Amino acid sequence: xxxxxxxxxxxxxxxxxxxxxxxxxxxxxxxxxxxxxxxxxxxxxxxxxxxxxxxxxxxxxxxxxxxxxxxxxxxxxxxxxxxxxxxxxxxxxxxxxxxxxxxxxxxxxxxxxxxxxxxxxxxxxxxxxxxxxxxxxxxxxxxxxxxxxxxxxxxxxxxxxxxxxxxxxxxxxxxxxxxxxxxxxxxxxxxxxxxxxxxxxxxxxxxxxxxxxxxxxxxxxxxxxxxxxxxxxxxxxxxxxxxx
Numbered sequence: 001x002x003x004x005x006x007x008x009x010x011x012x013x014x015x016x017x018x019x020x021x022x023x024x025x026x027x028x029x030x031x032x033x034x035x036x037x038x039x040x041x042x043x044x045x046x047x048x049x050x051x052x053x054x055x056x057x058x059x060x061x062x063x064x065x066x067x068x069x070x071x072x073x074x075x076x077x078x079x080x081x082x083x084x085x086x087x088x089x090x091x092x093x094x095x096x097x098x099x100x101x102x103x104x105x106x107x108x109x110x111x112x113x114x115x116x117x118x119x120x121x122x123x124x125x126x127x128x129x130x131x132x133x134x135x136x137x138x139x140x141x142x143x144x145x146x147x148x149x150x151x152x153x154x155x156x157x158x159x160x161x162x163x164x165x166x167x168x169x170x171x172x173x174x175x176x177x178x179x180x181x182x183x184x185x186x187x188x189x190x191x192x193x194x195x196x197x198x199x200x201x202x203x204x205x206x207x208x209x210x211x212x213x214x215x216x217x218x219x220x221x222x223x224x225x226x227x228x229x230x231x232x233x234x235x236x237x238x239x240x241x242x243x244x
Contacts, residue, residue, distance in 0.1 A: 076157060103193075193205045
């Protein structure tokens with residue numbers, strides 16, 4: 001019954017009966033409209049609040065959210081962080097599919113302000129005093145590129161799957177001393193392609209960048225190392241299963 005109530009509320013939202021920002025009828029009235037008990041309606045509302053479809057404002061009522069992709073797709077990041085280390089390669093594989101596409105779109109749509117912000121972000125990467133700070137600016141760079149794509153849904157999906165790959169980059173920087181120079185050089189290539197307004201080149205440079213991390217992680221796994229550390233604040237060197 002709860003699932004049926006959820007589906008009915010979704011239909012009302014989808015057909016425009018409850019547009020973004022609309023206030024839901026009082027619980028008793030909504031129960032009558034749905035042909036469900038108040039308890040069932042209450043459970044349905046709770047589920048849709050968890051899914052960021054509805055927002056309960058104490059003392060005011062329940063409202064349909066903005067239904068923006070960055071809100072509705074927040075759950076991707078939570079789900080990605082709950083995945084076991086064995087799925088790290090799959091997450092990087094998803095990023096390898098999405099990020100080049102977003103970068104190609106950014107080459108078409110990024111304005112001068114966005115390009116200037118990317119250049120500043122890249123300089124902060126060069127000036128970073130630690131690996132952790134570098135990775136923070138690295139993540140900011142990619143988030144800005146995704147935002148410049150003009151596709152909010154794509155940007156939100158990328159934000160969701162990049163959490164664990166960000167931790168992989170921290171780990172990689174500790175294990176591979178040449179990683180910092182290569183990372184900065186690859187970001188410079190991406191920015192140059194964006195500034196040239198060349199979608200094909202932008203897509204290729206992003207693909208090279210993500211593929212470098214993916215190839216490194218495959219090598220580590222093939223060598224029998226333990227999976228990527230789940231805590232970005234305390235990265236560890238990989239330990240061989242044969243040496244403990």
